[in-house]
Amino acid sequence: MVTVAYTVAFEGVEARMVEVQCALSSGVPAFSIVGLPDKAVSEARERVRAALTTMAIALPSKRITVNLSPADLPKEGSHFDLPIALALLAALEIIPQEEISHTVSLGELSLGGALVPVVGALPAAMAAAQEDRSLICPKACGAEAAWVGATEVIAAGTLTEIIRHFTGLKPIPPAQPGEVQQETTARDLRDVKGQERAKRALEIAAAGRHHLMMVGSPGSGKSMLAARIPGLLPPLSAAEALETSMVHSLSGLIAEGGISRTRPFREPHHTASVAAIVGGGRRASPGEISLAHNGVLFMDEFPEFPRTVLETLRQPIETGEVVVARANAHIRYPCQFMLVAAANPCKCGFLTDPARACARVPQCGEDYLGRISGPLLDRIDLRVEVPPVAYTDLDLQATGDSSADVAKRVAEARDIQTERFAGQLKIRVNADAEGRLLEDIATPDQEGRDLLSKVAERFGLSARGYHRVLRVARTIADLAGSENVLKPHIAEAVSYRLALSKEV
Structure with missing residues (x-):
C-alpha cells in the first residue's frame, strides 16, 4: 500500500506541489528518503522517528521508503518533516488517507513531536488554494498563512494535535489572519x-x-x-x-x-x-x-x-x-x-x-x-x-x-497614477510606463518638446535618458495636478537629469 501526502518545494516565490509517497514493504528494516532531497530533508527520518517514539508509536520492522515526487525537483528545507510524518502515519493506518489527500502540509518536527515554525507559509497557502486543498502548518505560521483567505488553514502546536484532528477526537479550529502591523516611528x-x-x-x-x-x-x-x-x-x-x-x-x-x-x-x-x-x-x-x-x-x-x-x-x-x-x-x-x-x-x-x-x-x-x-x-x-x-x-x-504634508501630495499623485494605469499588467506608477503608453501619457506640449529637443541635442541624452525625463516630467505634472505635461515640468525634470551627469 502506498499513501500520499502533499507539500511544496519553493522556486523563488513560486511554490510547486510535491507528492510525498510512503510505502511499507518486507525486507531488511530501513527508513530511506529518495527524490533528490538535500541534507535537511534526509535528516527528517531521524526527527520523524524520534517524534513518533515520543508519542509511543513504534515503527514496524519493515522497509519504509519515502519518495518525493517529482524526483528531479530539488527538495530543500526542514518543512518536509510534517508531510513525511503524515504519509507514514497514514501507512500505519493511524490517520485516514482520505483526510491527508485533501491537505497540503509543511512544518519541522522537534524530537519531542512539537511543530517548529518554518519559512514560506504564505506562498504554501497560495499554492494550496490553487489546488483547492487546505493547509496544515505550525501554530506560529498560522496567522501568516491565513492571510490568503481562499483556503482553510489548520495551525497545530504538536503532531499529537494533528492526529487528534484527523481522527475526529479534537478538531482544530481554522487559524485567523494576524493583525496588520502599522509603522509608528516615521521621522519627520x-x-x-x-x-x-x-x-x-x-x-x-x-x-x-x-x-x-x-x-x-x-x-x-x-x-x-x-x-x-x-x-x-x-x-x-x-x-x-x-x-x-x-x-x-x-x-x-x-x-x-x-x-x-x-x-x-x-x-x-x-x-x-x-x-x-x-x-x-x-x-x-x-x-x-x-x-x-x-x-x-x-x-x-x-x-x-x-x-x-x-x-x-x-x-x-x-x-x-x-x-x-x-x-x-x-x-x-x-x-x-x-x-x-x-x-x-x-x-x-x-x-x-x-x-x-x-x-x-x-x-x-x-x-x-x-x-x-x-x-x-x-x-x-x-x-x-x-x-x-x-x-x-x-x-x-x-x-x-512636514512629512505628513508631503505624503498627502504623494498619495494624491499615486491615486492619479492608479487610475491612469488601471487594467495595465504590472504597471502601477509612472516609472513603469514605456513604449506607446509613455508617449500617450507624457508627450509634452510644443514648448516642452522644443526644450527637450534642445537639451537632447546639446547634452547628448541617450534614448533611455530621454524617456526617463518624460517619466519624471509626468510625475511632476501629477504633483501639480496638471493633466498635460508642460514646459515647466520638462525644465524641472531636465534640471535633475543633468546634475552630476556624465552627459554634460
Missing part, C-alpha cells in the same frame, strides 16, 4: 534643516517611484533625508502587501504572522556581497533588492560598494525582476524597488569646500565618482547635490512642509 522631514531642493527631489521620487542619487559632503544630511522617505510613501495596497510578504515569508522576516502595510526600507552595508544584494547563496535566497520590492533600497556610500555589486543592479532596475541562475534551475524574484543612493563627492568628501579641498581637485572627485559606471548612472532618474548646511541654519526653527 522638518527635522532636516535647509536642503529644499533635495526635499523636492524626494517628493518627486516618492510620487513616481523614481531612482534618486544624492551627492554631498559628509554631514550635509543625505542619510537623514533618505531615512524620512518611508514617511512620504503611501501604504501598500492589498495586492502589493501580499507580493511583498511572500518574498519576506521565504526569508523568515514576517513577525508573528502580522503582514505589514508599510513599504520596505532596506539599507545594506557597502561591504555586502553580490549574493546578499541580488540573491543567491546555497538555497538561492532573495537578496536585498527583492526584499525591497514595492519599497526603497537605500545604498549609502554608493561608490564604496564593489563594482561587481553595482553593475548587477543594471538589469533588475530595468526589468523589475532578478533571475538567480543555477546549474539546475533559474529562480525569479520580483524587485520593483526605488533605488536611493548617497555618495560623497570624493574620497575625502570635501571636494566642493575651498577651505578643505585636497590638492588632487578635480581629479579626486572624477576618480571617486568614476566608480559608478555611465550605464548605471544613466538609469538613475533624479540626481541632486546636497550642499553642506551652514552653522547659522542649524539654529533656525523647523520650516517647510
Whole structure:
C-alpha cells in the first residue's frame, strides 16, 4: 500500500506541489528518503522517528521508503518533516488517507513531536488554494498563512494535535489572519534643516517611484533625508502587501504572522556581497533588492560598494525582476524597488569646500565618482547635490512642509497614477510606463518638446535618458495636478537629469 501526502518545494516565490509517497514493504528494516532531497530533508527520518517514539508509536520492522515526487525537483528545507510524518502515519493506518489527500502540509518536527515554525507559509497557502486543498502548518505560521483567505488553514502546536484532528477526537479550529502591523516611528522631514531642493527631489521620487542619487559632503544630511522617505510613501495596497510578504515569508522576516502595510526600507552595508544584494547563496535566497520590492533600497556610500555589486543592479532596475541562475534551475524574484543612493563627492568628501579641498581637485572627485559606471548612472532618474548646511541654519526653527504634508501630495499623485494605469499588467506608477503608453501619457506640449529637443541635442541624452525625463516630467505634472505635461515640468525634470551627469 502506498499513501500520499502533499507539500511544496519553493522556486523563488513560486511554490510547486510535491507528492510525498510512503510505502511499507518486507525486507531488511530501513527508513530511506529518495527524490533528490538535500541534507535537511534526509535528516527528517531521524526527527520523524524520534517524534513518533515520543508519542509511543513504534515503527514496524519493515522497509519504509519515502519518495518525493517529482524526483528531479530539488527538495530543500526542514518543512518536509510534517508531510513525511503524515504519509507514514497514514501507512500505519493511524490517520485516514482520505483526510491527508485533501491537505497540503509543511512544518519541522522537534524530537519531542512539537511543530517548529518554518519559512514560506504564505506562498504554501497560495499554492494550496490553487489546488483547492487546505493547509496544515505550525501554530506560529498560522496567522501568516491565513492571510490568503481562499483556503482553510489548520495551525497545530504538536503532531499529537494533528492526529487528534484527523481522527475526529479534537478538531482544530481554522487559524485567523494576524493583525496588520502599522509603522509608528516615521521621522519627520522638518527635522532636516535647509536642503529644499533635495526635499523636492524626494517628493518627486516618492510620487513616481523614481531612482534618486544624492551627492554631498559628509554631514550635509543625505542619510537623514533618505531615512524620512518611508514617511512620504503611501501604504501598500492589498495586492502589493501580499507580493511583498511572500518574498519576506521565504526569508523568515514576517513577525508573528502580522503582514505589514508599510513599504520596505532596506539599507545594506557597502561591504555586502553580490549574493546578499541580488540573491543567491546555497538555497538561492532573495537578496536585498527583492526584499525591497514595492519599497526603497537605500545604498549609502554608493561608490564604496564593489563594482561587481553595482553593475548587477543594471538589469533588475530595468526589468523589475532578478533571475538567480543555477546549474539546475533559474529562480525569479520580483524587485520593483526605488533605488536611493548617497555618495560623497570624493574620497575625502570635501571636494566642493575651498577651505578643505585636497590638492588632487578635480581629479579626486572624477576618480571617486568614476566608480559608478555611465550605464548605471544613466538609469538613475533624479540626481541632486546636497550642499553642506551652514552653522547659522542649524539654529533656525523647523520650516517647510512636514512629512505628513508631503505624503498627502504623494498619495494624491499615486491615486492619479492608479487610475491612469488601471487594467495595465504590472504597471502601477509612472516609472513603469514605456513604449506607446509613455508617449500617450507624457508627450509634452510644443514648448516642452522644443526644450527637450534642445537639451537632447546639446547634452547628448541617450534614448533611455530621454524617456526617463518624460517619466519624471509626468510625475511632476501629477504633483501639480496638471493633466498635460508642460514646459515647466520638462525644465524641472531636465534640471535633475543633468546634475552630476556624465552627459554634460
